[in-house]
Amino acid sequence: MSHEMSHLGPRAFNHDQSNDAEAEYDRLRDLARQEASKRGQCFGRSKEAYSSGDGAGAKQLSEEGKAHGRKMEEYNRQASEFIFKENNASGRVAADTIDLHGQFVEEAEEILEERIKYAKSHGQNHLHVIVGKGNHSVNHIQKIKPRVEQVCQELGLQYATEDNAGRIYVNLTGGEAVMPEYPQHQQSHGQYPGQQQSHSGGYQQHQGQHQGQQQQQQQQQPDELEQVVNAVLPKIMRKLEKACCVVM
Template identity: 70%
Template sequence: MAIPLSRLGGSAFNHRTSVDLEEEYDRLRDLARAEADKKKSCFDRAHEAYERGEKAEAKALSDEGKRHQRKQDEYNKQASEFIFRENNAPGRVAEDTIDLHGQFVEEAEDILEARIRDAQARGQMHLHVIVGKGNHSTGRVQKLKPRVEQLCRELGLDYATEENEGRIYVDLGGNRVGVPPPLPSQPQGYEGDHGGSHRPRPQKRPQERPQQRPPQQQEEDDLWGCLKGCCLVM
């Protein structure tokens, strides 16, 4: 299934920006969505070909779908890095703050975990995490905040929602958080909270020990397994 994307434009940025920057962010996300659509088409046709017994065609379509998957991932990676640089450039946010506007949920989780570990290694005792209020998410539901809270629990860190509901205060020193401290002053030009976009993290499935099969049967089973796996990530 193609990842549902909306054109966030200026709502993904925490500061006044140019139309060119907004369009570049949307362009990268749109390219990723186009690759997702092509991937789905390939996997659907691969499944149909396999059902008809045309295993060579099914394999070729499956491989093509995987190429589109790699392109989709690369465009999303470029968009994630682009918006992160814009929103977290020096002077855009305070040094003890990270802004996750414009990130998919999985992207935000990876970025935040890396930042937390780096901050702890440098002896930083807390971090303000800007997750947005969900104003631009489907149903105005916060998507980043629950995942950030889950990550903090997994890392054994206490946290609290700040006075501004689009922000989370995270203690990095293993202490309990009662009432979070006052909001830090943000650099001039910072414009506040927007929602995040959602890209579900693929669920990991337990691996089973394969049984020995004749070579021809094993080859057919491998192709069928590949097609089923492809369908799971669409």
């Protein structure tokens, strides 16, 4: 597992977070990194003990390493849950949108899979996925976006990059990823009308055929967003215990 991370606060949030929220997120990820380091040290010492013929010592050190690994997973689980709730709280994203900022790649994959299941089971025909532009990643490489595209491909779903390169539009019906047009006043809420680049490389003009349903979803009550968070997170967190985390 790779847990090499620097200070993550500002780029992990989609809003003007409080200093306390930023500090809590960084604290949890930092604790996970510390446990990962301790795990590696224990495993290294375990190999040395085994090579020197100390089987009992090697076993004890191996068990200590596994214990640190479990603590690492728990801290990362807490960080993932914390940032998900912060970024996807009512009023911060629309009912048809999920924000994956601050997630490790494997965390983002698990979250997206569960969110798609939830959306489809509740009759939603599309999903906007905020993946970030990779501005703060090493060499400015987007890591969440290709994993989101991979998930869509595995599920047989068409997707398209929106005008904002940090967002992906996913058609949950299995049809063509043609994004509906949004009224001008909705752009301030993170909606982007106009052309989008499809995964095949071409550009498609939006048809607006889903506009009525889109507007209906935009009018959902705030507590429905809370239901999404509460329904999706428990399943995700159980699956993340064995996830291999890669830095966003």
